[in-house]
Amino acid sequence: MSARVYLVDDHRLFLAGVRAELSEEFTIVGSGYDVDTAIEEIRGFDPDVVLVDVHMPDGGGIAVVEGVLGTNPDVKFLALSVSDQAEDVIAMIRAGARGYVTKTIEPADLANAVRRIHAGDAVFSPRLAGFVLDAFAGAMPAEVDPELDQLTAREKDVLRLIARGFAYKQVARKLNISIKTVETHVSSVLRKLQLSNRHELARWASKRRIV
Amino acid sequence: MAGVAGGLADTLGVSDAFVRAAFITLSTVWGLGLLVYLGLWLMELDRIEDRVVEPVLPHQAYGLAIGFAGLMLLLGSVGWWPSNALVLTVGALAFGTAALTDRNMPGPLAALVDPSVDRPGRLRMLIGVGLLIGGLAVFSANVGPIYEIGPVLLAVALTGVGILVAFGPWVTRLARDLGTERRERIRQEERAEMAAHLHDSVLQTLALIQRSDDPLRMSMLARHQESELRDWLYGNLPLDGVDLLSTALKDAAKRIEADHQVPIDVVVVGDHTLDDSTRALLGAASEAMVNAAKHSGAERVSLYFEADDDELVVYVTDQGKGFDSGEVAGDRQGISRSIKARVQRAGGVAAVDSQLGEGTEVTLRLPVVAS
Numbered sequence: 409m410s411a412r413v414y415l416v417d418d419h420r421l422f423l424a425g426v427r428a429e430l431s432e433e434f435t436i437v438g439s440g441y442d443v444d445t446a447i448e449e450i451r452g453f454d455p456d457v458v459l460v461d462v463h464m465p466d467g468g469g470i471a472v473v474e475g476v477l478g479t480n481p482d483v484k485f486l487a488l489s490v491s492d493q494a495e496d497v498i499a500m501i502r503a504g505a506r507g508y509v510t511k512t513i514e515p516a517d518l519a520n521a522v523r524r525i526h527a528g529d530a531v532f533s534p535r536l537a538g539f540v541l542d543a544f545a546g547a548m549p550a551e552v553d554p555e556l557d558q559l560t561a562r563e564k565d566v567l568r569l570i571a572r573g574f575a576y577k578q579v580a581r582k583l584n585i586s587i588k589t590v591e592t593h594v595s596s597v598l599r600k601l602q603l604s605n606r607h608e609l610a611r612w613a614s615k616r617r618i619v
Numbered sequence: 620m621a622g623v624a625g626g627l628a629d630t631l632g633v634s635d636a637f638v639r640a641a642f643i644t645l646s647t648v649w650g651l652g653l654l655v656y657l658g659l660w661l662m663e664l665d666r667i668e669d670r671v672v673e674p675v676l677p678h679q680a681y682g683l684a685i686g687f688a689g690l691m692l693l694l695g696s697v698g699w700w701p702s703n704a705l706v707l708t709v710g711a712l713a714f715g716t717a718a719l720t721d722r723n724m725p726g727p728l729a730a731l732v733d734p735s736v737d738r739p740g741r742l743r744m745l746i747g748v749g750l751l752i753g754g755l756a757v758f759s760a761n762v763g764p765i766y767e768i769g770p771v772l773l774a775v776a777l778t779g780v781g782i783l784v785a786f787g788p789w790v791t792r793l794a795r796d797l798g799t800e801r802r803e804r805i806r807q808e809e810r811a812e813m814a815a816h817l818h819d820s821v822l823q824t825l826a827l828i829q830r831s832d833d834p835l836r837m838s839m840l841a842r843h844q845e846s847e848l849r850d851w852l853y854g855n856l857p858l859d860g861v862d863l864l865s866t867a868l869k870d871a872a873k874r875i876e877a878d879h880q881v882p883i884d885v886v887v888v889g890d891h892t893l894d895d896s897t898r899a900l901l902g903a904a905s906e907a908m909v910n911a912a913k914h915s916g917a918e919r920v921s922l923y924f925e926a927d928d929d930e931l932v933v934y935v936t937d938q939g940k941g942f943d944s945g946e947v948a949g950d951r952q953g954i955s956r957s958i959k960a961r962v963q964r965a966g967g968v969a970a971v972d973s974q975l976g977e978g979t980e981v982t983l984r985l986p987v988v989a990s
Contacts, residue, residue, distance in 0.1 A: 512842065534921060538886035545889060571886045572934045573921025
């Protein structure tokens with residue numbers, strides 16, 4: 409069964425475009441232009457996947473994600489934005505979104521991302537992979553939880569390949585692992601990103617590493 | 620002077636000219652006014668710009684005036700009093716001046732001829748002039764004989780003071796208006812600068828997009844404008860004039876993207892300052908990007924740059940048609956040789972990995988030299 413998708417964006421023109429691109433493969437159950445309407449309708453429709461814009465008035469995408477996950481924890485969010493401000497994107501992921509893609513994404517790639525999110529995987533665009541590598545780089549804080557505060561060498565390899573523009577399938581082939589394993593690594597990075605309390609994650613954007 | 624009178628005036632809701640007059644009058648009583656002034660100054664009761672001042676009600680103003688008179692009487696009755704002549708003279712002069720210099724009044728001459736000045740205002744003006752003349756008369760009567768200043772000289776001086784008091788406020792108001800006008804002009808210049816920038820960039824691009832019927836070109840224009848506008852709005856300014864390799868790589872990508880109409884996705888992790896050896900890396904990366912944009916046939920090109928403590932790595936990746944390095948000669952070979960030579964001269968290594976039908980990846984590595 410195809411995924412039931414809900415769209416949230418305060419730019420109606422963009423919303424109409426995405427709707428047209430996705431309606432062939434997915435069931436678009438509805439769309440909202442503002443935070444409050446969106447939260448209410450998503451609670452009512454209980455869709456599988458919500459595409460949510462990061463920047464909107466009244467709290468933005470984060471308010472939608474937080475507002476919905478409290479009552480409907482099974483709804484999966486894909487953040488979609490023109491923003492490439494790292495702190496905004498990281499904040500969305502930490503609020504509970506399972507992926508982030510830029511609005512310049514090709515329609516086929518967007519459909520692919522929705523499919524992946526629906527299947528329970530994480531979706532990392534090259535840019536998000538770069539943000540995450542940057543966030544987890546640098547000196548470790550004094551008290552570290554290696555489980556959460558550090559990426560494994562393999563996870564870094566996967567992220568670097570994604571950042572270089574390779575699709576999951578190509579990443580798998582380059583590392584001689586299965587696509588499933590790539591997905592596992594990415595999901596594990598997502599979990600670390602959401603749960604880690606590395607203080608760099610909160611303020612890393614203001615501190616650029618200069619070697 | 621230090622904004623105390625203005626601050627107090629705003630707080631009480633009366634004209635600061637009167638507050639100043641009260642301070643001056645109070646100062647004649649053994650400098651009491653000065654002490655109060657200093658005290659308030661230390662408490663930093665500053666005038667706040669743009670604060671909404673509630674208009675003072677007439678009975679409130681009278682209350683304050685009566686309160687002040689009471690205070691003076693109290694000081695007089697407890698024996699804290701230098702002399703009637705001094706206090707009254709200074710008081711009359713100060714309040715007379717205040718009545719004339721009140722910011723809300725149009726000036727003494729205008730008050731007499733300007734029909735828009737209401738009767739209380741005109742009355743106040745007349746009382747002010749009266750107080751001034753009276754004060755000056757008492758002053759000359761008391762001071763003249765004591766110091767035996769020539770009466771003519773005294774008259775000339777007093778006339779000068781009178782003119783100054785009468786027209787001074789008008790002159791200062793003119794100066795203040797000029798200051799306001801200057802601020803407004805600066806604000807307008809900033810607005811004009813922003814309008815000019817938007818005109819040269821955004822509006823120009825929007826016009827081009829409307830005239831273009833090639834979707835690829837349209838999206839390239841939009842993309843280029845987007846990143847330019849973003850840089851202008853939230854741009855990462857170079858740190859203390861130091862150029863960063865990441866910024867230079869992004870700029871190069873933007874330029875090549877515009878020249879060759881192929882989107883280039885740039886992802887940056889970490890950073891390094893731009894110096895001679897990293898400039899070689901930048902040059903090689905730019906060449907690789909041009910190469911990919913021109914020859915690969917790929918829909919987009921990826922640039923990934925990562926800096927850690929030991930090494931800088933740049934990957935330029937495309938998923939275009941690729942080439943077999945054994946067979947393809949000429950232009951492309953030449954370029955990859957030149958990329959390699961460039962990085963090697965700077966102390967790094969370059970590798971070109973390409974497979975027919977799979978795309979091409981150029982890897983550039985440069986060790987970080989501890990400086």
